[in-house]
Amino acid sequence: MMKRKTNSLFAWIIAVALFGTFSADALSAQSDGSAVASAASGLRVTLPKKDGSLKMLVFGDSGRGSKEQYELGKVMADYHQVFPYDTALLTGDNIYGTDTAADMKLKFEDVYRPLLDSGVKFYASLGNHDAPTQRFYQHFNMNGKEYYRLEKNNVAFYALNSTYLDKTQLDWMVSEIAKDTNRWKIAFFHHPPFSSGGRHGSDKDVKAMIHPVFVKHGVDVVFTGHDHFYERVKPQDGIHYFVAGAGGKIRKGDLKDRSPLTATGFDADLSFMLIEFTEDEMHFQVISRSGATVDSGMIRRKPN
């Protein structure tokens, strides 16, 4: 259910229809011709698609090997044709249940085979359903570390293990973030410090431990999972929190109505996020299993 008031549904439908009518023209005016490619395949990309920008995919709570996960994987591959991202961030619970070789094939490799074959590199964070030994798994690119730092195009990414935020990890995080001079600082991990989920919701312990660090050291954006839906949280002390936990099984109706945290959300179906960093802007587009855009927008980087 889209978290919109019922009485604004009509206005929403009109807005979407108008967007559909006019946005294609607006995008066609871009000099790089990106909208032409999108129109050709019938998929609309609202992102700028600038040459040299960092293009990414973000999702979590995916690894079930279900029909729905495969269907969402197909949509991810379709969008890769028109928005050629080369990086994917996983927000945890990447492999539910056992993780034998057959499981990894069924719940990950076969689902995202077109992306893996196209050279997309996945970077995982671990959730409460993931065995710690998955940090060695070749396609998760964790290089044996449960928490790590990644840097691309002047954007620093911090993958944390929120199921076991012990002192060693916290000390590492603080020392790394404090000296980070990248243009953007992004964190991704499983348990959301802010979420409007009925099942889990905001993890107050994780929030108490890491949100003040993020505020102090200028983290810009945080991607999490755990709650099985998509939510864009209203900025918290200037930090943009997203819950991207709809990669494998949706928890329909779990997003609380009228939550003061929610900027927008989608808990009717599976979804994933497409992200593009262009110097001082982070653009995002959220796509459902049907291929529809359920949220989009742009975040401007905080001045240092």
Added chain:
Amino acid sequence: MKRISKYWALAFCMALFTLSAVGQKGFSGPDRAALADFQKRIAAYSKLRARIAGGFQKLPLKATPEQIEAHKSALQKALMASRRNARRGDILTPRAAAEIQRIISTGYVGEDRKRLRETVFEAENKTVQVRANAAYPEASELLEMPPSLLLALPKLPKELRWRFVVDRLLLIDSDALLIIDYMTKALP
């Protein structure tokens, strides 16, 4: 004079009783000796583990699922075999368990206590058969440990983890997925 001596004797007895109670109940603060003994036992486990793990080829940083599975299984079997006589309480001795109980119950009162219990009881791991020196089933959830609790509990070497299964607090070998010891009634 005789009456005064009686009073003194009574006061002396009461003082002795109070001192004894303080000693037993730990009113004097943390039981540092219990924690030191616990860390010695942990160090002994780590030494044994390092010796056993040293006999296996290290996992490559980009391993196949087959390599990961084989390594985990071999390490688990070797550790179980080398500790075949392990019993509950070998590491988490009753005295260490009592101290850890005290740490948790002191740190978690009111809303915090309620939240900790909610987190633990919502986990999908209630059916795990908890035994010392037994495998932790890999299909079961590894419950998130509240960071504030991890800061309060005795620090563990990186190969070991604290984990809850209902009201039991487990010591788990993380890569071997092996329950090395546990204590009951850990939740306040």
